[in-house]
Amino acid sequence: MNPTILIVFVVVAVIGGIEERCFLPNDSGMCLASMPQVFFNSTSGACEHFIYGGCGGNENRFETVEECEQACSE
Structure with missing residues (x-):
């Protein structure tokens, strides 16, 4: 993955409230x-x-898709 894209994704995630474990x-x-x-x-x-x-x-593990989306989707 392009490092620039990863940095942008992390910045958007932090602003959007995505949990670190994601x-x-x-x-x-x-x-x-x-x-x-x-x-x-x-x-x-x-x-x-x-x-x-x-x-x-690790902690990036969920029981359901809904639980994952709640924690990790923007």
Whole structure:
């Protein structure tokens, strides 16, 4: 991703109130469970489904698309 575009996105996000966790990368964690979850893809600007392993990972993880959009959409 072009660094200029990323900087612009971060500035818009801060002004728009997007939570910091929305900029963390997708992380399925270390365990082997298969739990459907949602993360905010800061490259595409959309909430997307992924499989969470059940432990570890990061805070960019939501139960529903609606919860993700509320936290991460402008």
